[in-house]
Amino acid sequence: MDTDTQSGAADATAYDVIVIGAGPVGENVADRAVRGGLKALVVEKELVGGECSYWACIPSKALLRSGSALRAARAVPGAREAATGDLDVSAVLARRDSYVSDWSDEGQVKWLSGAGIDLVRGHARLTGEREVTVGDTTYAARVAVVVATGSAALLPDIPGLADASPWTSREATAVKSIPESITIIGGGVVAVEIATAYTDLGAKVTLLVRSRVLGGFEEFAGKAVADALRSRGAEVILGTSPSSVNRDAAGRVAVSLDDGRVVESAELLVATGRVPRTDDVGLEVAGLEPGSWIDVDDTMLVRGSDWLYAAGDVNHRALLTHQGKYQARAAGDAIAARAAGRALDDGPWGTHAATADHVAVPQLVYSDPEVAAVGLTSAAAEKQGLRVRSVDVPIGKVSGASLHAEGYEGTARMVVDEERGVIVGFTMVGPDVGELLHSATIAVVGEVPLSRLWHAVPSFPTMSELWLRLLEAYGRPE
Numbered sequence: 001m002d003t004d005t006q007s008g009a010a011d012a013t014a015y016d017v018i019v020i021g022a023g024p025v026g027e028n029v030a031d032r033a034v035r036g037g038l039k040a041l042v043v044e045k046e047l048v049g050g051e052c053s054y055w056a057c058i059p060s061k062a063l064l065r066s067g068s069a070l071r072a073a074r075a076v077p078g079a080r081e082a083a084t085g086d087l088d089v090s091a092v093l094a095r096r097d098s099y100v101s102d103w104s105d106e107g108q109v110k111w112l113s114g115a116g117i118d119l120v121r122g123h124a125r126l127t128g129e130r131e132v133t134v135g136d137t138t139y140a141a142r143v144a145v146v147v148a149t150g151s152a153a154l155l156p157d158i159p160g161l162a163d164a165s166p167w168t169s170r171e172a173t174a175v176k177s178i179p180e181s182i183t184i185i186g187g188g189v190v191a192v193e194i195a196t197a198y199t200d201l202g203a204k205v206t207l208l209v210r211s212r213v214l215g216g217f218e219e220f221a222g223k224a225v226a227d228a229l230r231s232r233g234a235e236v237i238l239g240t241s242p243s244s245v246n247r248d249a250a251g252r253v254a255v256s257l258d259d260g261r262v263v264e265s266a267e268l269l270v271a272t273g274r275v276p277r278t279d280d281v282g283l284e285v286a287g288l289e290p291g292s293w294i295d296v297d298d299t300m301l302v303r304g305s306d307w308l309y310a311a312g313d314v315n316h317r318a319l320l321t322h323q324g325k326y327q328a329r330a331a332g333d334a335i336a337a338r339a340a341g342r343a344l345d346d347g348p349w350g351t352h353a354a355t356a357d358h359v360a361v362p363q364l365v366y367s368d369p370e371v372a373a374v375g376l377t378s379a380a381a382e383k384q385g386l387r388v389r390s391v392d393v394p395i396g397k398v399s400g401a402s403l404h405a406e407g408y409e410g411t412a413r414m415v416v417d418e419e420r421g422v423i424v425g426f427t428m429v430g431p432d433v434g435e436l437l438h439s440a441t442i443a444v445v446g447e448v449p450l451s452r453l454w455h456a457v458p459s460f461p462t463m464s465e466l467w468l469r470l471l472e473a474y475g476r477p478e
């Protein structure tokens with residue numbers, strides 16, 4: 001791709017900060033740095049807005065929303081009678097297209113320019129200390145270089161896989177027509193969201209899961225999602241590993257499993273995690289291993305360096321857009337403070353430290369039922385040596401939930417650190433629990449004592465009354 005300066009002085013090659021990668025994280029680091037009085041350049045080799053805007057968060061949620069809205073209507077008598085048809089697949093795909101702006105980044109380029117950030121298109125590499133080269137041009141950063149190059153899909157080393165034209169999340173989210181059948185390798189977040197969307201859109205889905213569904217979450221969450229997928233006609237095979245893959249002359253894909261079974265489908269999606277996009281960024285200049293995740297401190301400064309930062313997926317702290325943007329705010333402000341010679345507020349919960357990455361990462365899985373979680377699972381808390389007690393409540397017993405949907409089924413779990421009397425983990429599984437997640441995040445980040453939470457009264461009859469049920473199940477302080 002040609003190097004082409006799109007705004008600002010065409011021949012200027014000196015900046016305070018150079019950010020490699022204009023995903024959600026790179027954009028936000030640059031924005032904070034500019035707000036802090038610095039001159040910033042962002043280099044992008046594909047689309048400004050990154051993976052999230054065009055091949056991840058946004059298109060996947062657009063593909064999921066219509067099915068979820070239809071299910072919500074069908075769960076309420078009166079509305080159910082009106083919602084009699086099937087999903088209009090082409091309308092769903094058209095809505096997805098509009099949310100990704102037909103894969104044009106014009107709008108985001110305008111945003112960058114409005115924020116006073118310069119943009120260069122092309123593949124950037126570190127070529128020296130505080131030095132980045134794009135094509136034939138070398139740019140110098142007076143203060144810092146930030147690597148925000150994100151991650152790409154991991155392709156496991158399964159015989160025949162690479163030759164079988166497997167889909168990654170890119171093809172699955174950018175799909176133009178829904179295949180009649182799809183096999184998905186993986187049981188993580190990408191796998192269950194695509195399985196949910198594609199089942200809704202009429203594909204026959206087979207999920208091949210090595211251990212359990214949504215392994216990083218409370219066990220009851222993955223079980224509820226697997227049961228729901230099965231009830232909608234998907235096949236979920238647990239405890240299996242593909243041993244080989246073959247696409248035949250007619251275009252059908254066959255995945256052979258370790259127990260001898262063979263699963264056939266029109267397409268195959270690999271959703272087995274991510275690799276860092278660091279193989280060709282010149283990391284060796286800073287003494288780092290190309291292709292590795294980048295280790296940083298809580299201000300996103302690369303350990304051992306005083307000028308190189310890494311934010312977002314690429315540092316492997318939390319592969320989520322909101323958490324990467326949180327890191328970006330800490331890093332951009334830290335860079336500006338350091339440049340101005342101001343003292344850093346980088347202790348736990350300080351302005352310049354992404355402390356929440358360690359204890360309070362919220363995540364919503366847009367499956368049906370939704371899974372919303374923040375902080376530790378009960379097993380992870382115990383593994384950390386915390387003395388915890390967990391309480392569960394069936395969300396369907398809450399009046400707000402039963403009013404929301406007939407026969408509402410769901411579970412909420414609160415994990416309490418008994419020493420400190422605060423919540424360290426919270427998980428909810430059920431239709432439409434997503435918007436309740438932030439209340440739990442505030443309780444965990446704020447380390448709100450349970451004794452005080454009794455005074456946070458949920459409105460009647462909302463689903464938030466699950467908080468009261470959890471406190472009652474835990475027991476009121478004497």
Ligand SMILES: Cc1cc2nc3c(=O)[nH]c(=O)nc-3n(C[C@H](O)[C@H](O)[C@H](O)COP(=O)(O)OP(=O)(O)OC[C@H]3O[C@@H](n4cnc5c(N)ncnc54)[C@H](O)[C@@H]3O)c2cc1C
Binds near residue numbers: 046051123125169190
């Ligand atoms: C299917 C899917 C769904 C997801 N859904 C959600 C969700 O709902 N919510 C959520 O929070 N997270 C979600 N995620 C995760 C989210 O997409 C990532 O956490 C997020 O995109 C990370 O942002 P980033 O800026 O670090 O990297 P990216 O978005 O990957 O952006 C990095 C940018 O750097 C550019 N780049 C790379 N190398 C170079 C180079 N050498 N020179 C110039 N430019 C370069 C790339 O082209 C890219 O534009 C999802 C992920 C997937 C795969």
Ligand SMILES: NC(=O)c1ccc[n+]([C@@H]2O[C@H](COP(=O)([O-])OP(=O)(O)OC[C@H]3O[C@@H](n4cnc5c(N)ncnc54)[C@H](O)[C@@H]3O)[C@@H](O)[C@H]2O)c1
Binds near residue numbers: 156189364
């Ligand atoms: N709603 C959201 O927040 C959202 C949605 C999608 C993705 N994301 C983020 O994107 C990232 C990537 O998601 P993902 O689902 O690809 O990764 P993941 O780590 O969540 O899941 C990977 C899955 O692949 C399985 N696996 C790994 N190697 C395998 C192999 N060789 N054979 C068979 N199975 C194998 C794992 O057991 C696991 O089930 C995640 O970190 C996630 O947080 C977030």
